[in-house]
Amino acid sequence: MQGHPQREGDQRRLARKDGVRYGAVDRREGRLDRVAGVARTECLQHPDAGQGLTRYLHYVGEVLDGDRGLSAAIEAARGSASTAPTGETRGQLESAVGALIEQGRAAGSIRGDSTVADVYMIVGCLSAVIRTDSGDWRRLIDLALDGLRPR
Template sequence: MPSSRTRADAERNRARVLEVARALFAERGDQVQMADVARAAEVGIGTVYRHFPTRQALVEAAAGQRFTEILAFARQECLAAPDPGAGLELLLRHIGEVLDRDRGLSGAIESAMGSGEPSGESRSALQEVAGTLVERGQEAGVIRADAGVEDVYMLVCGLAAVIRTGSGDWRRFTRLALDALRS
Protein backbone atom coordinates (compact mmCIF):
# COMPACT_ATOMS: atom_id res chain seq x y z
CA MET A 1 0.00 0.00 0.00
CA PRO A 2 1.48 3.36 -1.01
CA SER A 3 2.31 5.83 1.72
CA SER A 4 0.71 9.25 1.91
CA ARG A 5 4.08 10.69 0.85
CA THR A 6 4.08 8.49 -2.27
CA ARG A 7 0.53 9.58 -3.09
CA ALA A 8 1.45 13.24 -2.53
CA ASP A 9 4.47 12.86 -4.84
CA ALA A 10 2.31 11.18 -7.47
CA GLU A 11 -0.27 13.96 -7.27
CA ARG A 12 2.45 16.62 -7.57
CA ASN A 13 3.85 14.83 -10.62
CA ARG A 14 0.39 14.62 -12.19
CA ALA A 15 -0.25 18.32 -11.55
CA ARG A 16 3.19 19.23 -12.93
CA VAL A 17 2.66 17.15 -16.07
CA LEU A 18 -0.74 18.72 -16.65
CA GLU A 19 0.58 22.25 -16.06
CA VAL A 20 3.47 21.72 -18.46
CA ALA A 21 1.23 20.06 -21.04
CA ARG A 22 -1.18 23.00 -21.00
CA ALA A 23 1.67 25.45 -21.49
CA LEU A 24 3.13 23.40 -24.34
CA PHE A 25 -0.25 22.94 -26.03
CA ALA A 26 -0.92 26.68 -25.70
CA GLU A 27 2.45 27.41 -27.31
CA ARG A 28 2.68 24.68 -29.97
CA GLY A 29 -0.83 23.32 -30.36
CA ASP A 30 -1.44 19.88 -31.71
CA GLN A 31 2.26 19.28 -32.42
CA VAL A 32 3.02 18.42 -28.79
CA GLN A 33 3.87 14.78 -28.09
CA MET A 34 3.98 12.89 -24.80
CA ALA A 35 7.79 12.79 -24.87
CA ASP A 36 7.84 16.60 -25.17
CA VAL A 37 5.70 16.85 -22.06
CA ALA A 38 7.88 14.42 -20.10
CA ARG A 39 11.03 16.29 -21.05
CA ALA A 40 9.61 19.71 -20.18
CA ALA A 41 8.10 18.45 -16.91
CA GLU A 42 11.41 16.79 -16.05
CA VAL A 43 9.78 13.42 -15.42
CA GLY A 44 10.13 10.09 -17.13
CA ILE A 45 7.83 9.17 -19.99
CA GLY A 46 6.45 6.37 -17.81
CA THR A 47 5.28 8.98 -15.29
CA VAL A 48 3.36 10.80 -18.00
CA TYR A 49 1.72 7.58 -19.23
CA ARG A 50 0.94 6.43 -15.69
CA HIS A 51 -1.20 9.52 -15.16
CA PHE A 52 -2.43 9.93 -18.74
CA PRO A 53 -2.47 6.59 -20.58
CA THR A 54 -3.00 8.25 -23.97
CA ARG A 55 -2.33 11.63 -25.52
CA GLN A 56 -6.10 12.03 -25.84
CA ALA A 57 -6.46 11.51 -22.07
CA LEU A 58 -3.89 14.26 -21.49
CA VAL A 59 -5.68 16.66 -23.84
CA GLU A 60 -9.02 15.83 -22.22
CA ALA A 61 -7.56 16.52 -18.78
CA ALA A 62 -6.20 19.86 -20.00
CA ALA A 63 -9.60 20.72 -21.49
CA GLY A 64 -11.38 19.69 -18.31
CA GLN A 65 -9.07 21.81 -16.21
CA ARG A 66 -9.64 24.83 -18.47
CA PHE A 67 -13.43 24.39 -18.33
CA THR A 68 -13.25 24.06 -14.54
CA GLU A 69 -11.28 27.30 -14.32
CA ILE A 70 -13.77 29.14 -16.55
CA LEU A 71 -16.63 27.81 -14.43
CA ALA A 72 -14.90 28.92 -11.21
CA PHE A 73 -14.43 32.41 -12.67
CA ALA A 74 -18.07 32.49 -13.76
CA ARG A 75 -19.30 31.50 -10.30
CA GLN A 76 -16.92 33.69 -8.30
CA GLU A 77 -16.74 36.80 -10.47
CA CYS A 78 -19.68 36.88 -12.86
CA LEU A 79 -22.39 35.80 -10.45
CA ALA A 80 -20.98 38.22 -7.86
CA ALA A 81 -21.09 41.23 -10.20
CA PRO A 82 -23.30 43.90 -8.62
CA ASP A 83 -24.56 45.16 -11.99
CA PRO A 84 -26.95 42.60 -13.54
CA GLY A 85 -25.64 43.26 -17.05
CA ALA A 86 -21.98 43.16 -16.05
CA GLY A 87 -21.88 39.45 -15.19
CA LEU A 88 -22.59 38.31 -18.73
CA GLU A 89 -20.09 40.81 -20.11
CA LEU A 90 -17.44 39.56 -17.67
CA LEU A 91 -18.12 35.97 -18.72
CA LEU A 92 -17.79 36.61 -22.46
CA ARG A 93 -14.66 38.72 -22.05
CA HIS A 94 -13.06 36.12 -19.79
CA ILE A 95 -13.80 33.33 -22.25
CA GLY A 96 -12.33 35.49 -25.02
CA GLU A 97 -9.17 36.12 -23.00
CA VAL A 98 -8.76 32.41 -22.23
CA LEU A 99 -9.31 31.34 -25.83
CA ASP A 100 -7.02 34.06 -27.16
CA ARG A 101 -4.24 33.17 -24.73
CA ASP A 102 -4.60 29.41 -25.29
CA ARG A 103 -5.14 29.21 -29.06
CA GLY A 104 -2.81 26.25 -29.38
CA LEU A 105 -4.57 24.39 -26.58
CA SER A 106 -7.90 25.06 -28.29
CA GLY A 107 -6.53 23.53 -31.48
CA ALA A 108 -5.25 20.48 -29.63
CA ILE A 109 -8.61 20.05 -27.88
CA GLU A 110 -10.54 20.31 -31.14
CA SER A 111 -8.18 17.89 -32.86
CA ALA A 112 -8.26 15.30 -30.08
CA MET A 113 -11.90 15.62 -29.06
CA GLY A 114 -13.56 16.72 -32.29
CA SER A 115 -14.85 19.88 -30.64
CA GLY A 116 -13.58 22.63 -28.38
CA GLU A 117 -16.86 22.81 -26.50
CA PRO A 118 -17.37 21.59 -22.97
CA SER A 119 -19.58 18.56 -22.51
CA GLY A 120 -21.28 16.72 -19.71
CA GLU A 121 -21.26 18.30 -16.27
CA SER A 122 -18.99 21.18 -17.34
CA ARG A 123 -21.39 22.19 -20.07
CA SER A 124 -24.44 21.89 -17.81
CA ALA A 125 -22.81 23.94 -15.07
CA LEU A 126 -21.69 26.67 -17.48
CA GLN A 127 -25.17 26.80 -19.02
CA GLU A 128 -26.68 27.12 -15.56
CA VAL A 129 -24.47 30.10 -14.74
CA ALA A 130 -25.16 31.71 -18.12
CA GLY A 131 -28.89 31.16 -17.60
CA THR A 132 -28.74 32.87 -14.22
CA LEU A 133 -26.84 35.81 -15.72
CA VAL A 134 -29.37 36.16 -18.55
CA GLU A 135 -32.31 35.98 -16.11
CA ARG A 136 -30.78 38.61 -13.84
CA GLY A 137 -30.21 40.90 -16.80
CA GLN A 138 -33.77 40.38 -18.01
CA GLU A 139 -35.22 41.09 -14.56
CA ALA A 140 -33.20 44.34 -14.46
CA GLY A 141 -34.34 45.25 -17.97
CA VAL A 142 -30.83 45.28 -19.45
CA ILE A 143 -31.02 42.01 -21.41
CA ARG A 144 -33.68 41.53 -24.08
CA ALA A 145 -36.64 39.42 -23.04
CA ASP A 146 -36.25 36.88 -25.84
CA ALA A 147 -32.59 36.09 -25.04
CA GLY A 148 -31.71 32.70 -23.65
CA VAL A 149 -28.84 30.43 -22.75
CA GLU A 150 -28.75 29.11 -26.32
CA ASP A 151 -27.99 32.65 -27.50
CA VAL A 152 -25.06 32.92 -25.09
CA TYR A 153 -23.85 29.52 -26.28
CA MET A 154 -24.09 30.66 -29.90
CA LEU A 155 -22.16 33.85 -29.10
CA VAL A 156 -19.41 31.87 -27.38
CA CYS A 157 -19.16 29.62 -30.46
CA GLY A 158 -18.90 32.71 -32.66
CA LEU A 159 -16.31 34.21 -30.34
CA ALA A 160 -14.27 31.00 -30.51
CA ALA A 161 -14.47 31.02 -34.31
CA VAL A 162 -13.31 34.65 -34.54
CA ILE A 163 -10.34 33.85 -32.33
CA ARG A 164 -9.52 30.52 -33.99
CA THR A 165 -9.57 31.93 -37.52
CA GLY A 166 -8.16 35.36 -36.68
CA SER A 167 -11.01 36.84 -38.71
CA GLY A 168 -11.36 39.96 -36.61
CA ASP A 169 -10.93 41.62 -33.27
CA TRP A 170 -12.57 39.33 -30.73
CA ARG A 171 -13.03 42.22 -28.30
CA ARG A 172 -15.06 44.12 -30.90
CA PHE A 173 -17.03 40.95 -31.65
CA THR A 174 -17.80 40.66 -27.93
CA ARG A 175 -18.97 44.29 -27.74
CA LEU A 176 -21.21 43.81 -30.77
CA ALA A 177 -22.58 40.56 -29.37
CA LEU A 178 -23.36 42.17 -26.04
CA ASP A 179 -25.06 45.08 -27.81
CA ALA A 180 -27.28 42.54 -29.60
CA LEU A 181 -28.36 41.06 -26.25
CA ARG A 182 -29.23 44.41 -24.68
CA SER A 183 -32.86 45.42 -24.41
Protein backbone atom coordinates in the same frame (compact mmCIF):
# COMPACT_ATOMS: atom_id res chain seq x y z
CA MET B 1 -10.97 11.35 -21.10
CA GLN B 2 -11.79 7.75 -20.65
CA GLY B 3 -13.97 5.65 -22.79
CA HIS B 4 -14.01 3.02 -25.44
CA PRO B 5 -10.43 1.97 -26.29
CA GLN B 6 -10.97 2.36 -30.04
CA ARG B 7 -12.44 5.85 -29.65
CA GLU B 8 -9.65 6.87 -27.27
CA GLY B 9 -7.11 5.66 -29.82
CA ASP B 10 -8.88 7.65 -32.51
CA GLN B 11 -8.85 10.74 -30.30
CA ARG B 12 -5.12 10.35 -29.63
CA ARG B 13 -4.44 9.90 -33.35
CA LEU B 14 -6.50 12.98 -34.26
CA ALA B 15 -4.79 15.04 -31.58
CA ARG B 16 -1.35 13.94 -32.84
CA LYS B 17 -2.34 14.69 -36.44
CA ASP B 18 -3.22 18.25 -35.42
CA GLY B 19 0.00 18.64 -33.43
CA VAL B 20 -1.67 18.45 -30.04
CA ARG B 21 -0.55 16.24 -27.17
CA TYR B 22 -3.51 14.18 -25.94
CA GLY B 23 -2.81 14.95 -22.27
CA ALA B 24 -2.90 18.65 -23.08
CA VAL B 25 -6.56 18.28 -24.00
CA ASP B 26 -7.41 17.01 -20.51
CA ARG B 27 -5.58 19.97 -18.95
CA ARG B 28 -7.25 22.41 -21.30
CA GLU B 29 -10.69 20.98 -20.64
CA GLY B 30 -9.97 21.56 -16.96
CA ARG B 31 -9.92 25.25 -17.84
CA LEU B 32 -13.58 24.96 -18.79
CA ASP B 33 -14.29 24.00 -15.18
CA ARG B 34 -12.51 27.19 -14.08
CA VAL B 35 -14.53 29.21 -16.60
CA ALA B 36 -17.73 27.83 -15.03
CA GLY B 37 -16.40 28.73 -11.59
CA VAL B 38 -15.65 32.30 -12.62
CA ALA B 39 -19.12 32.61 -14.15
CA ARG B 40 -20.71 31.44 -10.88
CA THR B 41 -18.60 33.68 -8.66
CA GLU B 42 -16.97 36.80 -10.09
CA CYS B 43 -19.49 37.38 -12.88
CA LEU B 44 -22.67 36.70 -10.91
CA GLN B 45 -21.38 38.70 -7.95
CA HIS B 46 -20.40 41.78 -9.98
CA PRO B 47 -21.77 44.93 -8.31
CA ASP B 48 -23.47 45.98 -11.57
CA ALA B 49 -25.82 43.03 -12.07
CA GLY B 50 -26.32 43.89 -15.73
CA GLN B 51 -22.61 43.40 -16.45
CA GLY B 52 -22.26 39.73 -15.45
CA LEU B 53 -22.63 38.31 -18.96
CA THR B 54 -20.29 40.96 -20.36
CA ARG B 55 -17.65 40.03 -17.79
CA TYR B 56 -18.15 36.34 -18.56
CA LEU B 57 -17.68 36.76 -22.33
CA HIS B 58 -14.58 38.88 -21.79
CA TYR B 59 -13.16 36.28 -19.40
CA VAL B 60 -13.78 33.52 -21.97
CA GLY B 61 -12.09 35.69 -24.60
CA GLU B 62 -9.06 36.19 -22.37
CA VAL B 63 -8.80 32.45 -21.71
CA LEU B 64 -9.04 31.62 -25.41
CA ASP B 65 -6.64 34.41 -26.37
CA GLY B 66 -4.16 33.21 -23.75
CA ASP B 67 -4.17 29.70 -25.23
CA ARG B 68 -5.03 29.92 -28.90
CA GLY B 69 -4.77 26.15 -29.22
CA LEU B 70 -7.48 25.46 -26.64
CA SER B 71 -10.47 25.15 -28.97
CA ALA B 72 -8.42 23.36 -31.63
CA ALA B 73 -7.17 20.84 -29.07
CA ILE B 74 -10.66 20.07 -27.81
CA GLU B 75 -11.95 19.80 -31.38
CA ALA B 76 -9.12 17.43 -32.34
CA ALA B 77 -9.63 15.20 -29.34
CA ARG B 78 -13.37 14.93 -29.89
CA GLY B 79 -13.07 14.41 -33.63
CA SER B 80 -15.79 17.00 -34.06
CA ALA B 81 -16.00 20.65 -35.02
CA SER B 82 -17.91 21.25 -31.81
CA THR B 83 -15.92 22.52 -28.85
CA ALA B 84 -18.99 22.88 -26.67
CA PRO B 85 -18.49 21.37 -23.22
CA THR B 86 -19.99 18.02 -22.35
CA GLY B 87 -20.96 16.12 -19.22
CA GLU B 88 -20.75 17.71 -15.79
CA THR B 89 -18.87 20.76 -17.09
CA ARG B 90 -21.67 21.46 -19.56
CA GLY B 91 -24.23 21.30 -16.76
CA GLN B 92 -22.20 23.68 -14.61
CA LEU B 93 -21.75 26.14 -17.48
CA GLU B 94 -25.40 25.97 -18.52
CA SER B 95 -26.48 26.69 -14.96
CA ALA B 96 -24.03 29.57 -14.52
CA VAL B 97 -24.71 31.13 -17.93
CA GLY B 98 -28.45 30.71 -17.38
CA ALA B 99 -28.11 32.58 -14.08
CA LEU B 100 -26.12 35.35 -15.82
CA ILE B 101 -28.87 35.67 -18.44
CA GLU B 102 -31.58 35.83 -15.76
CA GLN B 103 -29.57 38.41 -13.84
CA GLY B 104 -29.20 40.50 -17.00
CA ARG B 105 -32.92 40.22 -17.75
CA ALA B 106 -33.77 41.37 -14.22
CA ALA B 107 -31.40 44.32 -14.61
CA GLY B 108 -32.92 45.17 -18.01
CA SER B 109 -29.66 44.64 -19.92
CA ILE B 110 -30.54 41.33 -21.65
CA ARG B 111 -33.60 40.77 -23.81
CA GLY B 112 -36.23 38.29 -22.70
CA ASP B 113 -35.73 35.71 -25.45
CA SER B 114 -31.97 35.25 -24.89
CA THR B 115 -30.90 31.68 -24.19
CA VAL B 116 -27.87 29.70 -23.08
CA ALA B 117 -27.67 28.40 -26.67
CA ASP B 118 -27.29 32.01 -27.85
CA VAL B 119 -24.34 32.49 -25.52
CA TYR B 120 -22.77 29.20 -26.69
CA MET B 121 -23.14 30.42 -30.27
CA ILE B 122 -21.41 33.69 -29.36
CA VAL B 123 -18.60 31.79 -27.61
CA GLY B 124 -18.21 29.58 -30.70
CA CYS B 125 -17.84 32.67 -32.88
CA LEU B 126 -15.44 34.18 -30.37
CA SER B 127 -13.36 31.01 -30.40
CA ALA B 128 -13.17 31.01 -34.20
CA VAL B 129 -12.19 34.68 -34.41
CA ILE B 130 -9.43 34.21 -31.84
CA ARG B 131 -8.15 30.90 -33.23
CA THR B 132 -7.91 32.26 -36.78
CA ASP B 133 -6.86 35.78 -35.75
CA SER B 134 -9.57 37.09 -38.08
CA GLY B 135 -10.58 40.18 -36.17
CA ASP B 136 -10.87 42.06 -32.89
CA TRP B 137 -12.57 39.62 -30.54
CA ARG B 138 -13.45 42.39 -28.07
CA ARG B 139 -15.37 44.18 -30.81
CA LEU B 140 -17.16 40.92 -31.63
CA ILE B 141 -18.30 40.74 -28.00
CA ASP B 142 -19.56 44.34 -28.15
CA LEU B 143 -21.51 43.62 -31.33
CA ALA B 144 -22.95 40.38 -29.95
CA LEU B 145 -24.00 42.05 -26.70
CA ASP B 146 -25.75 44.77 -28.70
CA GLY B 147 -27.82 41.99 -30.24
CA LEU B 148 -28.75 40.64 -26.80
CA ARG B 149 -29.95 44.01 -25.47
CA PRO B 150 -33.67 44.69 -25.20
CA ARG B 151 -35.18 46.62 -28.09
